[in-house]
Amino acid sequence: MPISPDQGSTGGGDTVTFTGTGLANATAVLFGAKSATITANTPTSVSAVLPSGAGVVDATVRTPGGTSNPVSFYYVPPPVIVDVSQSSGPVAGGATITLTGRGLDTTESVTFGATDVTPTVVSDSELTVVSPAHAAGSVSLVVTAQGGAATAADPFAFVAPPTATGFSPLTGLPAGGTLVGITGTNLATTTGVTFGGVPATFAVLSDTRVAAIAPVHALGAVTVALTTTGGSATAPGTFLYLIG
Template identity: 80%
Template sequence: MPIDPDQGSTGGGAAVTLTGTGLQNASEVRFGTKPAIITANTATSVSVVAPSGAGVVAATVTTPGGTSNPVAFYYVPPPVILDVSPTSGPLAGGATITVTGRGLATVTSVAFGATAVTPTVVSDSQLTVVSPAHATGQVALVVTALGGSDTASGTFGFVAAPTVTGFSPLTGLPAGGTLVDITGTGLSTTTGVTFGGVPATFAVLSGTRVAAVAPTHALDAVTIALTTTGGSATAPGVFIYLLG
């Protein structure tokens, strides 16, 4: 006797259909020791709402003619989100977000606020999803699996692209080590700073300031570029590497 689906949440509530023959006038459907709510019944099928449970249980149908053979029904625990990285992305969407946790193997959707996206399941403990386009602001991130749903402990932020308005000082030594103060807007989610394409060590001071240490570079005039989870921006003017 087939059962579809053969899995459901430990909290119950799954709509399940058992098919076979001689099922008319079913008086009871049990999942293990617990009765299910019968919602529809014909001679070849019984539709029910699965009760709560755990593990693997035997589902049976009882009619005036007797009780059917048992079929296995698997209870799946709800997913648990342990981490989301990164926790923000650009307004245009397109950021690849990694979600880690437990019970993620059967996740069918990840919702960013009211917008649901289909994820790529990597394993039971990890999935990736591409963020959708969204207006500026913070939204709840919710994963939905066969076993239920879970909401991330923090919100996911959609942030505008940064702007860089200036930096100081304008020069430094080829050996590197000059501390450069970079100013602009939308800098709080900065993930990288480069001087002429060379990555620099940096620290985010605020949404309008980032401190970076100029890396080693040949004598040259280079541009300073800054990347955030919202996008990238290039500072006006050039930083000049020269001998002291």
Template identity: 75%
Template structure:
């Protein structure tokens, strides 16, 4: 006599169906010692709302003719979300987000606000999900699993692409080391600054300012590009490495 599903949340309250023969007039369905609420029955199936429980229990059906053979049912602990990385992504979606925690093996969906996506479960402690397109702003991120759901402690941010409006000074020495002030909008989630193809050390000062240290380069001109979790943009003009 199979039961479907054969696992569920320790908190109970979910629907389950036992199928078999000779189930006419089912009076009691038990999960271990606890009775379930019968919602529908027929000679070949009994639908119930499962009670709370823990571990592995025997599910049985009792009819006027007797009690069925037991079938195992597995209670699953609710998931726990410990970390979400990155904690923001572009409004266009497409960011691969890694969620770590516990009880993630049975995850069926990840909710970005009200939008559900199907995760890739890597282990009981890790899964990934690709963020959907969403308007700029912060939303709750939650993992839904057979054991229940869990919401991350911090919000997930959907970030518009940055706009770089300028930088100063516009020249530096080939040895590098020039401190360059980059201005624009949407810069608070900056993840990288490049001078030409060379990465630069940087510090985010605000949503409108990033300070970067020009790396060593041969004399000549290069463009400055800035990347955030929302996308990337290239500053107008060029930076000149003096002879």
């Protein structure tokens, strides 16, 4: 006797349907020793609300004519999110996020706020998902699997593209080492700063200010650019490497 679905949450609540013959006037549906609430019944099918449970149990239907042969039903524990590879991404979407945890192999959807995204399941402990386009701001990140739902400990932030409005000082030595203050907007998630394409050591001071140490570079004028999880921006003007 087929049962659909043949697995569900340990917390119960799913609707399960048995199909076969001689099922009219069902008096009970049992998952192991627990009774399920019957919601629909015809001579060829019985639908019931799954009770809570764990592991693999025998599911049976009782009618005035007897008890059906048992079929195996698998209780799936709820998913657990242990880590999210990054906690922010661009408002345009497109960031690939890796989630690790347990019970992820039956994941059906990942929700960013109210937006559902179809994930790529790698294993029971890992899945990846591409963030959708979304207005700037923080939203909950929820994984829904056959065993239930799990919410990441930290919200996911959609970050607007940065702007770089200026920097100071405007000059430095080819040997590097000059401390440069860069101003702009949406700089809190800065992941990199470059001088003429050369990466610089930096520190995020606020959403409007980043401090960077000019790297070693040949003499001449270079652009100062930064990258955040929301995108990239180049400051107006140039930084001049010269001999002091």
